[in-house]
Amino acid sequence: MAPQRNGSTGVSNFLLNCFARSPSWQLWLSLPLSLLFLLAMGANAILLITIRLEESLHEPMYYLLSLLSLLDMVLCLTVIPKVLVIFWFNLRSISFFACFLQIYIMNCFLAMESCTFMIMAYDRYVAICHPLRYPSIITDKFVTKAAIFILARNALVTMSVPILSARLHYCGRNIIENCICANMSVSRLSCDDVTINRLLQFAGGWTLLGSDLILIFFSYTLIMRAVPKLKAEGAVAKALSTCSSHFILILFFSTILLVFVLTHVAKKKVSPDVPVLLNVLHHVIPAALNPIVYGVRTQEIKQGIQRLLKKGW
DSSP: OOOOOOTTTSOSEEEEOTTSSOHHHHHHHHHHHHHHHHHHHHHHHHHHHHHHHOGGGOSHHHHHHHHHHHHHHHHHHHHHHHHHHHHHHOOOEEEHHHHHHHHHHHHHHHHHHHHHHHHHHHHHHHHHHSTTTHHHHSOHHHHHHHHHHHHHHHHHHTTHHHHHHHTSOOOSOOEESSSSOOHHHHHTTSSSOOHHHHHHHHHHHHHHHHHHHHHHHHHHHHHHHHGGGOOSTTHHHHHHHHHHHHHHHHHHHHHHHHHHHHHHHTTTTSOTHHHHHHHHHTTTHHHHHHHHHHHHHOHHHHHHHHHHHHHHO
16 A cells, blocks of 8 residues: 655655564454453443542542552553454554554653552551551652653653654654554654664653652562561551552553563574564553452452442342
8 A cells, every 4th residue: 555645754654564474463362362351341341430430449549459450441442452453453554643642652651650569658657667657658649640640751751752753754664564553563664764763762762661669669578578577466467468569560561561671682593473462462461350350359349349248239
């Protein structure tokens, strides 16, 4: 298909060349990807409804979890429906504006998730290391300020990435070798030098995600030092239980991201479709598993869901 052109950029739409080297992947990936998408949307919706309707869950920790669920749902809706439409109907075209909007949402909301994990780690640090001060520090007002910080920091910092890429001159090529509008997959189609784009993507990503991971690691280091000193009966078990759920979510988020980065570093040794697959899965697997982990491992949420189901029946 020939590129569609406009006066300013050279192209008005892009074509997502999703698994062109391995077309059989589309067939066997469509079903599990659909199930993961439905699971992610359904599980997060149930979690949000439970926290909203159960007064016992109207606490800062669960408000932060609600924010995480909302971010997961937006990321899923931004990426997975378009991928499934490509799989099922071969509708590979995406408009110039929609492509850069997708870049912005993916960069912004992934950074928001990372920042939310950092705030949740701080919440657990205060709860375990300073339990007597917890009600005065982690308040509804604190959650509101944290949500504003998460939104403002990441919305503003990540805005430069799609703006700079959109201002490049796309003089003809419009086939993106990816299932989604990943920033560098799009930028390399331009006729301009994209060195600044690469540096900005690298610096922005590692500044935001790297600083969050360092603070998370620091918080859990302090928590692990404090846990053995807890003297109340059952305090150690309860502390480890609440922290383990949060830690599992961080592992889901960071492990897939780490594997994705490593495959890009070793791209000559792996199929080019592997990083593409990992990029897609990173937007759905954590979203599908996060609410399940908290629903199974957190007694208050489990009981809240059971009460709602009984009311429904």
